[in-house]
Amino acid sequence: MSEQPVNEREVIKSTVEQGAKPADVDVNKEISDAAEELILEPIPEQPIDPSRLAIEERLPEDIDINDPELYFNRELSHLQFNARVLEQAMDENHPVLNRLMFLCIFSSNMDEFFEIRVAGLKSQIEYGREKNGPDGMHPKKVLKLISDHAHKLVRRQYRILNDIIFPKLAEENIRFIRRSVWSDKQAAWVRRYFRDNVLPIISPIGLDPAHPFPRLANKTFNFVVELEGRDAFGRENGLAIVPAPSSLPRLVKLPDDVCEGGDNMVFLSSIIHAHADQLFPGMTVKGCFQFRLTRNADLEVDSDDIGLDLAGALRTELQSRHYGSSVRLEIADNCPVHIVDSLLAQFDLGNDDLYRIDGPVNLSRLLAVLELVDRPDLMYAPFSPGLPNKLAKSGGIFEAIRQRDYLLMHPFESFSPVVDMLSEAAKDPNVVAIRQTLYRTGARSPIANALVEAARNGKEVTVVIELRARFDEAENLALASRLQDAGAIVVYGVVRHKTHAKMILIVRREGASLNRYVHLGTGNYHAGNARMYTDYGFLTCDKDIGDDVHRVFQQLTGMSKELKVKKLLHAPFTLRDRLLEMIAKEAENAANGEPARIIIKVNSLTEQRLVQALYKASQAGVKIDLIVRGICTLRPGIKGISSNIRVRSVIGRFLEHTRVYYFYNNRSPLVYLSSADGMDRNLNNRIEVAFPIQDFKLARRVKRELEYYLHDNTQSWILQSDGSYQLSKPRKGEYRSAQRVLLNDLADNAR
Incomplete structure (x- = not known):
């Protein structure tokens, strides 16, 4: 009988609960040593005032429904969600490459958390606009609790990566080879790679009065290098910054002829670190340490001074997004204190904003593994989304919707009827108008292609694009331009209200009347999201709903008082x-x-x-x-x-x-x-x-x-x-x- 796989979560939990030593547990030493660190700790909310009777002990009639103890803090609850995502990397029910994906998703989630939520709290304090939420907690207190628990989560993330995920991948012949264990063949290959692909485009910057600290963009990958010696101009010792070119892959696969089989990869950080001396000929490199700076990435374009050109205001704001105020410094855990202190001072950050990292500073880049290795056996098996029988067998999407309403749940059911509805409408001579809201979809997506085709075919196409969909602003600007070039009418909704509704309205001439066909959804018109997110999509030609959607579009594209709707909220x-x-x-x-x-x-x-x-x-x-x-x-x-x-x-x-x-x-x-x-x-x-x-x-x-x-x-x-x-x-x-x-x-x- 084959052995059952070790359940790390249960092993770790029992280790801590029973006080077992590493030798008492039949798992590898790294997992045992990491046991206490890997237990998922609850993130406490606002401490209860000891001078008051705990809310659990009071009579209901003595509790004010506005009491702060009845509300959890929004930001700390958000952090807890990220913690639950991280826990998926410990769940053996997920295939190992999917577990790695969850680590990457956690990393990406934390980036956005710092770029938006932490940055927002810091801005409140900086500009004297502190505002307590229903939980009554001051932003300074929230920031302190965020720092305490985010540090624990990040340490846990790297322990999971180094002590569990990497070893499990190695068992499957997927290896991340650190420079300390490169063979002679591997070192020679990496040396050539550095010479041919890295050295020609990398630009080290020595710091002195003539070379001020470079302006580093948000989340870019950099090295700080400590140098010793005297250069050709007589400059002695000091520090240098080496920005890693964004054009270079962060993960490089070694060729088979320098390895013993399997999939073998090296990090760009290892390649640069191993050859840092070649960037500073004649100088001695005392240390080379990777770091990454996170900045405020929120955009403010809702003010009254944007005039009549929201798109222009957004384009201007996008240029500054990469250089917002500093909110977090991630740096190699072996970087000396004096260098860390220098960087903290440079970025106007404190120790609470410092995260020492035992591994790559941007784990989300590890998703590149999925493109470098062909191991479908280590991921969830693919499936074919379903399609309602009557919809699949119908003579056309409009004929099917005339017969009945359809409800689709993605990704379990196909997103294709939504695309088919627009594609058929684009070609159908009886369709006279199409209206749609777009929040996230992509400038070259099937949805966008269908709308472009419809406009070129003479349909009246009106698209409400939400330009301020966070981190999709540039893509939406490109989409707006493409649609306008095709002849579609593009509007940007209402300045101080993001358009988040998901609606398609198709007007079709049928005999002597014009009939409306509608799609309404809970999620975005994005085929990629429809494969990853659970969402409902609803197809109907109900007259009242069609009238309601028409009225909502009237409010979005024109100017009117609130219009009464019958069935929609x-x-x-x-x-x-x-x-x-x-x-x-x-x-x-x-x-x-x-x-x-x-x-x-x-x-x-x-x-x-x-x-x-x-x-x-x-x-x-x-x-x-x-x-x-x-x-x-x-x-x-x-x-x-x-x-x-x-x-x-x-x-x-x-x-x-x-x-x-x-x-x-x-x-x-x-x-x-x-x-x-x-x-x-x-x-x-x-x-x-x-x-x-x-x-x-x-x-x-x-x-x-x-x-x-x-x-x-x-x-x-x-x-x-x-x-x-x-x-x-x-x-x-x-x-x-x-x-x-x-x-x-x-x-x-x-x-």
Whole structure:
């Protein structure tokens, strides 16, 4: 009988709980030594004031619903989500290359967290605009807690990489060879690579009064080099900065003839480090240390002074994005203190902003491994997304939608009907107009291609592009230009309200009338996202919904007072208030002794009025389940306040992205799907829509799929009343994974 694989998470947990020494555990020494470091520690929220009675011990009538103890801090909750993503790298249910991917995703998530969230807190303090959230915590305190726990998470990340993932990949003949163990053949090959590919384009910069410290762009890869000796101009000793050219790959695969088999790679950092002396002929290199600076990357283009040219203002702002204020310094862990202190002073950072790194300073670049090795056996098996039979067998997309509504859940079901709908519309002589919102899609995507073709074919194409989709601004500017060149009308929504709604409206002449066909979604019109994110897409020709979508486009492209809509809920006008009304109705039903139930699935929940409404519903006896992937400021499990609320986060192979609002409504369920999360920005400051699922069978399907998540016991993290998350642990033989069930239910050939 073959041996069962070692479950690192269980080994580590038992090691710490039992106080075992490394020799007591049958795993490699590195894992044992790392045990305490790799335990996922809860991130505590605001400390309870010892002078007050803990909220758990107070009577409900003595608790003010605005009490800060009822709310978790938004930023720390965000950090906890990143911690749950990191934990996927420890989960043996994921193939090893997917586990490496989760490490890379964690690294990318943390980059954005520092670029936006930490940078925002620092800006508040710098400009004297500190603002406490509902949790009552001052930004300085939040920054301190972020630093404490982010340092622990980053140390954990590199211990997982070095002690678990790299050894496991080595077992599969995928090796990352450090310069200390290069063979003579390998060293000779690397030397030639450096001479031919690196040396001609690298530009070392010695620091002196004539060579000031270079202006380093956000997240660029650099080295600080300590030099000894005298150069040709008489300059003695000192420091130099070596920016690694962005054109060079961060990971280089060694040829087979210098290795003993398998896939063997070296880091660019190792190549430069090993040959740093060639960059400074005649000087002695005392030390060479990689580092990376993270800057504020948020854009501010919503002010009144942008005039009538949002695109022009954004182009100007994009030029400065790479050079915002400094927020974090990552540097090799063996860099001497005096050099570190010099860099901190140069970037105006403190010790809390310093992260010493035991490995590559940008782990997200390790995703290049997936392109350098051909090992599908070490990743999830591919699958073919499903397609409803009637849609697959129809004579055309419009004929199919005339017969019935369709609900698609990506990636388990195909995104192709959305592309087909636009492609068919572009060619159909009966289609006279197409309107669409675009948040993230890509300038050369199939969606963009279909819109360009439609415009060139004489259709009236109007596209509302949200230029300020974070980190997609440049791509969206390029998309806008391409569409305009094809003859489409492009508008940029409303200046102070991002357009986040996902809508397509196609107007088709059929006989003597013009009929509307609609697609509404919870996620972006991006084929790549549709393979990685779970999202709903809805196809209908319902007259009222078509009229509603038409009115929303009127508001976006023209100027008018608020237009009444019949079936859609529309932020910032009706969505929040209608959600509050439906929550209050469930509370009223519960108070009257009727069964009451609320299920909400969103990416984040922070809007205070929504949280307070859920507290009141819980107090009235409503059973509430919240499936919140990321940030959640609501505190569950408080007696008499939130004891009827359960909160779970599901993290798995696909990124959860569906937004669903379900209300039992006294046996007449209301089911809404939406582009909007339960956040202040979504409900009050963005253009969003929520759309009803009126077909009984489709509504029942959505409820069933919500239940899959509520019964998930393998990838579900349960939020505790103290702010920590506890991973569900199934009993033997009782494993339930929502994503696996959905694959089996909806995909064509899931395995």
